[in-house]
Amino acid sequence: MSLLVTHARLITIPAGTDDPGYIDDGWMLVEDGRIAAIGSGTPSVTAEETLDVAGAFVAPGFVSSHSHLFTSGLRGLGVADTLYGWCDSMLGTTAHMTAEQMYWSTLHGSLDFLSHGVTTAYNFTDPLQAWESMVDGKRVGNAPLRTIEYHTRQADGCLDAGIRFVDASGMDVTVGTRGDVFDRFAAEVAHTRTLDPAYALGASIMGQVQWSPDPEAAELEVEAMRRFGVTNQAHFLESPEAIEHQQSKFALYRDAGALGLGLMFGHFIQTTPEIIAEAVAGGASMSWQPASNGRLASGVALVPEMIDSGMRVGVGLDDQACTDVSDPWQNMRMGIYMQRARTKDPLSMMPERMLRLHTLGGAEIMGVDDRVGSLEVGKFADFVVVDPRHPDVGPLWHPVRSYVLAMSPRNLVGVYVGGTLVSDRGVSTNPLAEEASARLHELPAQLVGRGHPH
Incomplete structure (x- = not known):
């Protein structure tokens, strides 16, 4: 499966430099769960699916x-x-x-x-x-x-x-x-x-x-x-x-x-x-x-x-x-x-x-930076999509600094692991999520008599 992310404010965090690797209008190609290519402007590649983030940040998970x-x-x-x-x-x-x-x-x-x-x-x-x-x-x-x-x-x-x-x-x-x-x-x-x-x-x-x-x-x-x-x-x-x-x-x-x-x-x-x-x-x-x-x-x-x-x-x-x-x-x-x-x-x-x-x-x-931690070709395509307009934080005078200082989970549109959506606006796509929540809420009653929070 291939995915092309377009119109992104890319923050790549490349290795070997203090530069955050910001691309104002970037794109990223994902193939078989890994990053295959990154560029700016009009993409030079195509994919089976396209994710147009319309100016949202795309950064490493x-x-x-x-x-x-x-x-x-x-x-x-x-x-x-x-x-x-x-x-x-x-x-x-x-x-x-x-x-x-x-x-x-x-x-x-x-x-x-x-x-x-x-x-x-x-x-x-x-x-x-x-x-x-x-x-x-x-x-x-x-x-x-x-x-x-x-x-x-x-x-x-x-x-x-x-x-x-x-x-x-x-x-x-x-x-x-x-x-x-x-x-x-x-x-x-x-x-x-x-x-x-x-x-x-x-x-x-x-x-x-x-x-x-x-x-x-x-x-x-x-x-x-x-x-x-x-x-x-x-x-x-x-x-x-x-x-x-x-x-x-x-x-x-x-x-x-x-x-x-x-x-x-x-x-x-x-x-x-x-x-x-x-x-x-x-x-x-x-x-x-x-x-x-x-x-x-x-x-x-x-x-x-x-x-x-x-x-x-x-x-x-x-x-x-x-x-x-x-x-x-x-x-x-x-x-x-x-x-x-x-x-x-x-x-x-x-x-x-x-x-x-x-x-x-x-x-x-x-010791896992060969696989995760940045958006670089060959690494797993683990990334977040973060929209600075919902809620709107105003002009992005310094985009990377605004990403750190003004963003929050309210702006988090999607989370992708290996190019697959795992959380959609805070809602898990995992089929076990509902049961996990139910099981967790059962804990206090189950632990009464065996030791309980204090």
Whole structure:
């Protein structure tokens, strides 16, 4: 199947340059789900179908480099808490959920991301080991394990929703022998690798050294990275509690050799100049979640300084339970405003940079930028159509800047994955969408008596 998109305000975000690749009157040819050609003016090609967007923006689908898609039914919990109290409320609820409930919650969360223009996500699955409250900045590590199906059904939910995703699993290193730890993780990775590789873009580790009581947790994660050929993103230096204890854990990853294997740090807020310098020198990257960091009162990461020092940065929406609305435009604006308020310098975070971080930047740190993150020939045709006239934002003096600063889901006309419409003005085209919504609304009643939101 071929599709020709015409009369578009194209924003391509090409690799290797800071230029956003804006074409005022552009066209794009899609063949078999991938971008076959891009041009300006009158198209030099034809296709089986034509999509005339009549002056709307056409831009890459957003990439969320840090997400927890199973949380779609858990919004509004832990509002008065910082990270660990919020986790007690939110993950204290999922501790009582079944694998099938997690499937529908993940599917719903994935469809929610798609309806807001997010076409690729790094997805942290809820680990097999249930959440425990933090004590002195770490977990005890003796919570029970769930069956492997608890993980595999979350991956299935992403796949059935039609979002592209990297599937991240916790290794739960405090339960069982070392052989048990690797056997469990091997089973999780093996399942991910049976899924359609056009959607399941890779397997990864949900790094848990930050709160693990096991002094060998970093070494085990590094061994798994090497043994299974997977990436690793660690929630790290996020919360303003127990900062010295958190910072002391950096040496565990550094000494285990994780930085040189491309470790991603999620959040990376409570840093020091020395930690940033060592992370950059070692080759680590970071994922920045501005809306989540504000919601949980975690602080503001020194992102401009990190970028200037050579660190690769992506942007994530985190999850619906701490971002509340899966709105990438809101996330971008919060990021811009936070940095400008902190630095008192408007140049510290410009709209063009912010857009790149939430698209190609995220794909780069996830290792999937050869397939997604920009509108370039050969990549998947994942794009959004955004109409600046409905509602009308007035003249587009600087189109790309207006795209970042003045657009919102109200302007989002359509979301396409592989050139196929997956969300039409916020309404999913997925045949499972209605059932996913119904299942999610059943959760509160189902969880009463087994543990419920508080």
